[in-house]
Amino acid sequence: MELRYLTSFIAVAEELHFGRAARRLRMAQPPLSQRIRRLEKELGVQLFERNTRSVRLTSAGRSFLEPVRRVLDDLDVAVRAAKAAGQGEYGRVTVGFAGASSHDTLPLLTRAVRAAHPGLELVMRGQTYADVALAKVADGSLDLGFVRLPADLPGVETRVIGEEELLCALPQDHLLAERERIALADLEGEPFVTFPANAGSSLRDASFRACEEAGFRPRVVQEAPDSYTILALVAAGVGVTLTLSSCLHIQQTGIVHRPLGGPPRRLRAALAWRRDNPSAALRSVLRVAAEALPTPPGYEAEGGRSGGAAQLREAPKAAGAD
Template identity: 30%
Template sequence: MDIRQLECFVAVAEELHFRRAGERLGLSQSALSERISALEHELGARLFFRTTRQVSLTQAGSEFVRDAKKILSDIERSIANVRHTADTDIRNIRVSGVDEAISMIMPQALLEFRGTDPEVHVQLLEISSSEQHVQELINHRTDIAFVRRPCDDDFIVSELLQRQPIFVVLSSKHPLAMLESIEVSDIMTEPIVGYPKHARPILHEALWSGFRKHGAQPNVVCEVIDKSTLLQFVSRGLGVALVPEWVRNIAPANVTFVPFNSFEKAIELYVAYRKNGNSKSVSKFVDAVRRVVT
């Protein structure tokens, strides 16, 4: 079944005359009759009673014509919406991102963007895994994504925004809080608030790789995803944890951050978007992000 068959059926149902319906659609009477017959065969039901003098709807045809008109109306409205959006570059951007981007970059970027495009609605989606963000871009469920790893391919381009060192966060009362830097050897016996590997793979690897070099395993007392929750656990003395530098901006007063020297890689943040098919609003938003992080 296709749209043209539905249009033919509705035209005949309204005209109750194959010749007039054919003229309305620009089809010959025989071509129109073939399309109606094909539709009836696909549906498994007769839609019209036909004689040499009269055409009328069957009961099935009477019921189906209402649905067919609604389908065609919905399609017409959807096409009009798409064309309107394309013509006016409306009015909706979907942005997904890791917690740093949502907390530290998005507020400033959104203010900057609204200065140039105040009528565009921005939807935010926070997901902990960069891999999920990339998939959302590929599936056209988001337009811009902030991710931890570069993801350049035939469909997506990414730009490095910043690099940040890793710190150990611990209660300000902890003896290690007085150190200028911390090595894995310093926290061998410490209880640690860790992260699930699937949610925070870089920080998870930063912790576990350091311990593997010493032939040991970290004493992870619990795993959390949310940084605010982690900070509350640390502030109450539940354990120490690894965090990127930006977390200092949301930390309570009773914790201390000490540089972690046992993991050489910095934590990176990228902005990613599709190479093709973006609206002007998407490009403007990425420009706003660039200005904010410069």
Template identity: 35%
Template structure:
């Protein structure tokens, strides 16, 4: 009987606990009523109702004083603990609603680690230390699939993305040409795209980034030649490693220029070059604060 009444009180009448604690701490109904910003008669009625529901007397009442019974003393300890837990639960709910706590699953392309991702993650963790981040490296196509399935919440990828997803471009720049150290093109101050007509290319696989692959082929065709594709690779780091090995030249995002700096020379192509964009993607309609906060930081990443 006690357990049932106790649970019913906690679930449906938390205000009874607040009234009881006020009276127990003041040991004076008038002072407790003043503290609760109510009149004394309704407070007395609420305490009587609580005692009836519990089936025990919580207070000894005389005209001169109010004292806790043994049952009341025990109940006070538990009531305080319950109210504290309720306050804690409410605080957690508010923090979760504002994106201060929770879990966020992020997919990212490897090249995002050259600049955008470390800055955004560092700032996000500084602002929201209560959020656990789970990061997984994966290609743009895999991120698109994972976002659609709900396996990840955020993608840091190469736009565009498919329907059902939203994307914000956070970086866009012309690619630079990675050239093996000692190659004749590395000695040139100015390079046009046509100067690469007879030089082997190393391309990032179309499976990894179809847009860049197609742009390079299209720009070369517009300049009057088909690119001599000597090798393809799945990651930019591998692409630049193959350039360092002398396999060929490659268009890469400017953020890649610190890779293999001793073995690779980076040059700007004067006339035309493909664009490299980096974006943050999320599911259409996902309005969670966790996602919104990450996107907001990503949009301003260059300020941090």
């Protein structure tokens, strides 16, 4: 059954006049009459009673009218949904993030996307460490990831969204807790609580690199899967840790945070996505993210580039995935 037969039927049923229906459809009356006859022949029923003065729906025609309207309405919705999806207004985007350090940035993005594109679904994949998120973006199992630079994987684009300062977290009764700043060298021999090895945590990698630059390797006594647990263990006196300024929202009794001695050490937080990802929904999210999570001043030139410079660096300014 051809769609034009159904639209012709609706026009005649609503106008109850072949001439007016033909003008509405912008066609001549004889071809319209032929369409109705072919439709009636296909259905095996008479849809209209017509004579030289009037046109009326038969009982079969009245029964046929509302279902046909629903079919055409559903088709219109399907067409509009397809067009909207092609423009990124509908669809699904998978996002990988690590919980504690995305405390501020993730809600900003999700709320902005919800407001701009209510029909677009963000599928959140928590506990995805920065290095893991980057690998999953590269292999296509994630559309978008909260990562840290450098992100030197072929085909992966990144945009800086903030900076995070490396801090020391200690039990409040620790001997070093009285100091305003902690020299990394003073942590040599201290028990460390950190993320598991080989879990893909860029924070662990950066912490170990900083300690090694200070002349020692951290003595890890306990590993934990997230910043919340790590800081709880520090508060319990299990050890010390290096954490990020983006985790300061974790209100943990019995713990103090101290900046490190020397110039601040900062990590760059970024969004990562595949350059060849065809998703219109992802493009919409990236446009929203450009407003909700703007690139900090001084990093505009790095937006949308693949890779990046050194991950842990000394810098004169501060900024905010595990």
